[in-house]
Amino acid sequence: MNEILNRIAQCVEFGKINKTSPYPPGMKDQDGADELTRRALESGVKPDEILENALIPAMANVGNKFSKKEIYVPQMLMSAKAMNSAMAHLKPFFQSGETKRKGKFIIGTVSGDLHDIGKNLVAMMIEGGGWEVIDLGVDAGAEKFLKALDEHSDAIVGLSALLTTTMENMKKIVTAIKEKYPASKILIGGAPVTKEYCEKIGADFYSPDPQGAVNYLKQLVS
């Protein structure tokens, strides 16, 4: 069993989606995360084990390598796609409740800001960390976040901004969320954001990279 889990993890870490995908060149014509996950489930491996022992550790390795600048965004995105191809097989088990996610995470780029690459990277890594992600997209204001929290009051919230000028909208959103849901946890990130700014606006956590966000969430549920 460990053998197939190790192979799934390797496919996710190096971005091997399926047999026909040409990337990475060193794994050409080999089965990818897609085929291996299907085969693992067919041979009786529990979906929980695939999630906990293959996908989550593989994505954690990807996140750590990215934090250390050992890989670039494209490699991270290929890993995310490989993870998605594996996740597609686990989806029915999430829906039936047989496999539980670690929790819910609401994420969006704040109002006035259209930049979504950073937000998407964080969303992918958090999904790869075993969380259900509710993505509000870009240009999301306080109303949108509150509506999402009304539906998923136990969710942790993530705010992203790329512009120094739109970063100010984070404050309005944090204030609105904390007023209605004082116990909620909010993490923020984006190029101009700092730990000091996070403290100033009353958010709970600042992460300079996606893996930091995953680690924070992990710590909240441990």
Add this chain to the structure above:
Amino acid sequence: MITKTLNIDYKDLKLSSSMIESVLGYKEGDDREYVKSLIEETLVESQEISNIKAQFIVFNEVHFEADTKTVGINKIKFQVGKIVFGQVKKADSVAVFLCTAGEEIGVRSRNAMKDRDFLKGYIFDIVGTEIVEAAADLMQGDLEKNMRDSGKKITNRYSPGYCGWDVTEQHKLFQLMPENYCGIKLTPSALMDPVKSISGIIGIGENVKNNPYTCRLCNQNDCVYRGIRERMKQKV
């Protein structure tokens, strides 16, 4: 008041795979064969779908208020912040510009992301940015040439949302342009549609300088202009 529309052909932008690879962070010796093939594919597609437009209007009625870092153009006041103000304060006229790569490239990026083809979406996004910035470079070059003929110089270009200039001021900037100028519309939260568009101002005068972006004064680490500055430094 001078108004000029530029017809920019995709080929004039001289985009290359190696430029995009460099924006993605790749350095000499990095293995990137697969990414390179995707970039080349995206560049071919982008040539077919991009709809590049660039226009500028030069306003002669300008004034500057140092205390509030305000630039007045045709009686509309812009609080541009200290970085932009410092660069344009000696101008005796200002060009307001709009530039777009067209609608489709942003749509392809979003659709690829939705289909969870993240890398393709990301490359489309980067290529779209490079198209509109390269088109703006050509527009800026054209303005510079026009002004040089009358003994004037131009500053670098500055856009709301960057260098400390609030993005919401884009609403005021659009008041200076004819409706549907360049086919670009503004959303209530000051975002441009098509997304791969840029707007801004360029100072013109005998006493202005085209300085590189003063990124050391700004904390926006992932800013497109910081990237451009870094690449310029590498070329030198």
